[in-house]
Amino acid sequence: xxxxxxxxxxxxxxxxxxxxxxxxxxxxxxxxxxxxxxxxxxxxxxxxxxxxxxxxxxxxxxxxxxxxxxxxxxxxxxxxxxxxxxxxxxxxxxxxxxxxxxxxxxxxxxxxxxxxxxxxxxxxxxxxxxxxxxxxxxxxxxxxxxxxxxxxxxxxxxxxxxxxxxxxxxxxxxxxxxxxxxxxxxxxxxxxxxxxxxxxxxxxxxxxxxxxxxxxxxxxxxxxxxxxxxxxxxxxxxxxxxxxxxxxxxxxxxxxxxxxxxxxxxxxxxxxxxxxxxxxxxxxxxxxxxxxxxxxxxxxxxxxxxxxxxxxxxxxxxxxxxxxxxxxxxxxxxx
Amino acid sequence: xxxxxxxxxxxxxxxxxxxxxxxxxxxxxxxxxxxxxxxxxxxxxxxxxxxxxxxxxxxxxxxxxxxxxxxxxxxxxxxxxxxxxxxxxxxxxxxxxxxxxxxxxxxxxxxxxxxxxxxxxxxxxxxxxxxxxxxxxxxxxxxxxxxxxxxxxxxxxxxxxxxxxxxxxxxxxxxxxxxxxxxxxxxxxxxxxxxxxxxxxxxxxxxxxxxxxxxxxxxxxxxxxxxxxxxxxxxxxxxxxxxxxxxxxxxxxxxxxxxxxxxxxxxxxxxxxxxxxxxxxxxxxxxxxxxxxxxxxxxxxxxxxxxxxxxxxxxxxxxxxxxxxxxxxxxxxxx
Numbered sequence: 220x221x222x223x224x225x226x227x228x229x230x231x232x233x234x235x236x237x238x239x240x241x242x243x244x245x246x247x248x249x250x251x252x253x254x255x256x257x258x259x260x261x262x263x264x265x266x267x268x269x270x271x272x273x274x275x276x277x278x279x280x281x282x283x284x285x286x287x288x289x290x291x292x293x294x295x296x297x298x299x300x301x302x303x304x305x306x307x308x309x310x311x312x313x314x315x316x317x318x319x320x321x322x323x324x325x326x327x328x329x330x331x332x333x334x335x336x337x338x339x340x341x342x343x344x345x346x347x348x349x350x351x352x353x354x355x356x357x358x359x360x361x362x363x364x365x366x367x368x369x370x371x372x373x374x375x376x377x378x379x380x381x382x383x384x385x386x387x388x389x390x391x392x393x394x395x396x397x398x399x400x401x402x403x404x405x406x407x408x409x410x411x412x413x414x415x416x417x418x419x420x421x422x423x424x425x426x427x428x429x430x431x432x433x434x435x436x437x438x439x440x441x442x443x444x445x446x447x448x449x450x451x452x453x454x455x456x457x458x459x460x461x462x463x464x465x466x467x468x469x470x471x472x473x474x475x476x477x478x479x480x481x482x483x484x485x486x487x488x489x490x491x492x493x494x495x496x497x498x499x500x501x502x503x504x505x506x507x508x509x510x511x512x513x514x515x516x517x518x519x520x521x522x523x524x525x526x527x528x529x530x531x532x533x534x535x536x537x538x539x540x541x542x543x544x545x546x547x548x549x550x551x552x553x554x
Numbered sequence: 555x556x557x558x559x560x561x562x563x564x565x566x567x568x569x570x571x572x573x574x575x576x577x578x579x580x581x582x583x584x585x586x587x588x589x590x591x592x593x594x595x596x597x598x599x600x601x602x603x604x605x606x607x608x609x610x611x612x613x614x615x616x617x618x619x620x621x622x623x624x625x626x627x628x629x630x631x632x633x634x635x636x637x638x639x640x641x642x643x644x645x646x647x648x649x650x651x652x653x654x655x656x657x658x659x660x661x662x663x664x665x666x667x668x669x670x671x672x673x674x675x676x677x678x679x680x681x682x683x684x685x686x687x688x689x690x691x692x693x694x695x696x697x698x699x700x701x702x703x704x705x706x707x708x709x710x711x712x713x714x715x716x717x718x719x720x721x722x723x724x725x726x727x728x729x730x731x732x733x734x735x736x737x738x739x740x741x742x743x744x745x746x747x748x749x750x751x752x753x754x755x756x757x758x759x760x761x762x763x764x765x766x767x768x769x770x771x772x773x774x775x776x777x778x779x780x781x782x783x784x785x786x787x788x789x790x791x792x793x794x795x796x797x798x799x800x801x802x803x804x805x806x807x808x809x810x811x812x813x814x815x816x817x818x819x820x821x822x823x824x825x826x827x828x829x830x831x832x833x834x835x836x837x838x839x840x841x842x843x844x845x846x847x848x849x850x851x852x853x854x855x856x857x858x859x860x861x862x863x864x865x866x867x868x869x870x871x872x873x874x875x876x877x878x879x880x881x882x883x884x885x886x887x888x889x
Contacts, residue, residue, distance in 0.1 A: 221747050221764065223787045223824040223860065230823065233787075237826030240833040241846045278822035412556050429556065452558045452568075484819045486855040487613035488565065489558040491572030498575040511576045515850075520821040523856065525558065550885045 220421050222521075227418035231275045231297055238282070242547035246285050249313050254295045254306045257313050260287035260545065267385040267394045268292070268314030269321045271378070272307050272330060274299045276417070277438060279548035280517040281324070284375070286546025289382035290323070298417050298520075299439045301329030307337035311346060319347035319391035323377055323398050325370025326354040349391055351398040353377050355407040355528065357466050358435025358444050371438050372480040372517035373405035373528040376540070379551075383542035401536060406467045408459040409526035411436035411443070413484060415519045434458060438482070438519045452489065456496035459527045464504075467529055471505025476530040476540060478512040484523035487514065497527055510540055510551075555756050557856075562753035566610045566632055573617070577882035581620050584648050589630045589641050592648050595622035595880065602720040602729045603627070603649030604656045606713070607642050607665060609634045611752070612773060614883035615852040616659070619710070621881025624717035625658070633752050633855075634774045636664030642672035646681060654682035654726035658716055658733050660705025661689040684726055686733035688712050690742040690863065692801050693770025693779050706773050707815040707852035708740035708863040711875065714886075718877035736871060741802045743794040744861035746771035746778070748819060750854045769793060773817070773854045787824065791831035794862045802864055806840025811865040811875060813847040819858035822849065832862055845875055845886075 224230050235253040239246065249255035272294035273281040282293040292310040296302035311320045322338060324330050331352065338348040353370030360367040381398040389397070411433045414423035424440035427433055432455070435443030444462075469475065479494045481487065494513050501508060509532060517526075532540065544551045559565050570588040574581065584590035607629035608616040617628040627645035631637035646655045657673060659665050666687065673683040688705030695702040716733040724732070746768045749758035759775035762768055767790070770778030779797075804810065814829045816822065829848050836843060844867060852861075867875065879886045 221767070221784055221858070223747070223790060223820060224827055225786045225788050230827070233827045233830055234823040235826075237828070237830035237833075237848070240830050241826065241848050276821075276823065278826075412558070432556075449556055451560045453560050455558060483821050484856055485558060486611075486818050486853065487850070488569040488611065488855065491570075491576065491613075492559055492565070492568045493572070494576050495568055495572035498572075513572070513576050515822070518821065520823065521819055521858065523556070545887060550887055552880060552885055552887050 220416055222416065222418060224418055227421065230418040231295065234275065235295060245547055249309055252309065254302055255292065255309050256282045256285050256295060257292040258285050258287065262291065263388060265316055265318050266388060267318045267321060267391050268316065269323055269381055269385055270307065270310045270314055271324050272302050272310065272334065273325055274301060276520050277517050283548030284378045284546055288386050288542060288544030289378045289546055289549065298419065301327065301333050304333035304336040307334055308340045311337060311341045311348060315346045319349065321381060321391060321394050321398060322348055322350045323381055324352060325374055326352040326368060347391060349395040351377065351395055351402060353402050355402065355405040356437060357406050357408050357462055359437060359441065362466055369437055369441065371407045371409065372478055372526050373407040373530065375478060375516050376405050376476065376530040377401040379544060380536055380539040382544060383539040386542065397539065404531040404536065405528060406463050407526050407528040408462045409436060409524060410434050410455055410459065411482065411522060411524035413523040414440060415483065415522040438517060452492045453496045456493045457500065460497060460500045463527065463529050467531060469504060469506045469531065474507045474509050474532045474537065475501065476510050476512065476532060477508050478516060478528035480517055480526045480528065481515045482522040482524040483515065483518035484521045485525050490514065490525055493525060493527065509537060555751055557751065557753060559753055562756065565753040566630065569610065570630060580882055584644055587644065589637060590627065590644050591617045591620050591630060592627040593620050593622065597626065598723065600651055600653050601723060602653045602656060602726050603651065604658055604716055604720055605642065605645045605649055606659050607637050607645065607669065608660055609636060611855050612852050618883030619713045619881055623721050623877060623879030624713045624881055624884065633754065636662065636668050639668035639671040642669055643675045646672060646676045646683060650681045654684065656716060656726060656729050656733060657683055657685045658712055659687060660709055661687040661703060682726060684730040686712065686730055686737060688737050690737065690740040691772060692741050692743050692797055694772060694776065697801055704772055704776065706742045706744065707813055707861050708742040708865065710813060710851050711740050711811065711865040712736040714879060715871055715874040717879060718874040721877065732874065739866040739871065740863060741798050742861050742863040743797045744771055744859060745769050745790055745794065746817065746857060746859035748858040749775060750818065750857040773852060787827045788831045791828045792835065795832060795835045798862065798864050802866060804839060804841045804866065809842045809844050809867045809872065810836065811845050811847065811867060812843050813851060813863035813865070815852055815861045815863065816850045817857040817859040818850065818853035819856045820860050825849065825860055828860060828862065844872060
């Protein structure tokens with residue numbers, strides 16, 4: 220196992236220490252707890268708080284979006300594992316300023332169960348909470364049961380729009396409605412080329428042949444739709460786009476943001492080769508692209524592969540997407 | 555060879571098409587030439603132009619720093635190969651507005667030869683040029699012959715400071731003096747864990763055993779200083795820092811910016827584990843850190859590994875480093 224780490228059991232805590240060593244002027248631990256990261260950016264009094272949570276190993280996800288105009292706090296779990304509900308509850312309490320808290324996170328069993336427990340605890344203290352779950356991964360369940368889908372890279376758009384809505388001092392129900400609309404308008408399809416290694420396990424999470432790829436694999440190595448022989452970047456892009464467009468029909472004049480997300484081991488050059496073909500396909504349909512994102516936004520450590528996300532815009536979502544935001548891992552200086 | 559590409563010969567052009575498809579509102583090809591990228595950001599009349607150039611396969615290097623407050627144009631070569639001198643000359647001509655042009659690039663034979671030819675051509679047209687070469691890679695030559703060192707990730711700091719100086723409407727000689735000071739104050743040491751594959755070659759650029767790492771390897775796989783057995787992140791950090799501090803002595807009260815740069819295949823989590831130890835070592839010496847950079851700034855496609863750069867600051871360099879800058883790959887919104 221060739222990883223630049225110390226003791227595998229210290230992987231998450233040392234990563235967190237490094238992040239706060241680098242960006243301690245902007246984010247900090249809650250009462251010294253390395254598993255709860257809170258924003259140090261100035262925040263408006265009476266703003267709705269936004270909390271997220273999730274397992275480690277996905278940087279910048281999830282904690283990388285803690286900052287101004289996005290998420291206010293994040294509870295941090297072990298690699299690919301949900302944080303304890305007590306950490307989520309601490310995060311909720313830390314960011315409530317009376318207007319309530321939106322819990323915005325990916326649709327995974329552990330996170331769901333723990334957030335429910337955390338919210339129960341916090342509501343006992345009269346903190347009003349709403350939950351919105353990202354479920355953008357088209358590969359993980361058919362359209363009829365879209366609520367069962369996993370949350371992957373597309374959660375970025377929900378963070379961004381809900382964060383901007385909270386910044387505009389909208390109410391908890393209004394911020395939750397924005398997050399719900401963002402989730403409803405987001406679809407992601409991924410492809411994996413290589414596995415990754417969870418430090419404490421020390422061996423690859425799954426096997427994939429040297430000449431094969433897996434379409435639809437999840438960010439923890441969850442089984443995809445099909446295993447295929449390696450193919451060109453254009454063909455991969457076309458397959459991902461076919462699945463996405465079958466699920467989120469787009470017509471001429473529609474506008475989307477596109478996110479081409481690297482899973483960790485795939486060079487940026489290859490992400491742009493995929494973006495090129497995705498933009499061609501959308502262009503042929505007369506669909507316009509606004510604020511594309513190409514890079515690493517939700518990774519699986521060293522896994523090679525990528526995902527394509529389409530985020531269908533309307534006037535409100537477009538305005539919220541382009542609003543300023545600043546975190547140690549994400550900046551939008553309002554174009 | 556499991557790369558998300560089409561024909562290997564199209565790798566660079568298709569990457570470039572993807573970049574302009576994504577960011578065409580901010581950067582564009584010069585007269586449709588996919589090998590010359592120029593800034594589309596508003597530029598002050600009479601500003602000194604800054605041109606860079608280099609081989610492909612290092613994103614965000616080199617072209618990723620074309621934008622506002624950094625570089626004005628970049629000539630783009632094949633993977634790990636210098637661009638033709640004609641492309642450099644076109645870039646120089648495109649950005650000269652009468653105040654002259656700084657050619658700021660890494661110290662490699664091909665780039666040097668081609669830039670010399672390009673500058674000769676442009677001076678024939680009465681465009682005044684100055685050259686400054688980044689040579690921050692401590693591993694590539696002893697201190698006595700520092701001018702022979704290769705340029706690696708630390709060139710970021712020269713781009714940033716020279717770009718800010720040009721934005722302040724300083725003269726060509728003044729901008730070149732800033733670039734020279736930035737280069738003189740920058741040291742980088744890298745370590746490689748795995749090789750990368752040049753698309754047209756189709757096989758790894760070098761071999762490295764499953765339990766070994768190479769200290770001091772260059773970003774094209776140039777031979778390093780020693781091959782060692784895999785070791786902890788802390789030990790790797792200590793070895794890199796020992797080499798850096800032997801070459802750039804720092805005392806209590808000194809201030810540096812630190813860049814922990816991923817070479818492509820190494821997860822962000824691991825970069826922060828290294829940053830954590832680097833910050834400890836500097837802290838123990840009473841050296842302060844300003845504006846750390848942790849992420850991918852100069853890669854070698856899918857190569858796993860990282861480099862650590864120290865950039866010693868004085869009042870002038872600190873002010874220039876913190877000045878606003880905006881490119882599709884780099885944003886500093888002035889803290």
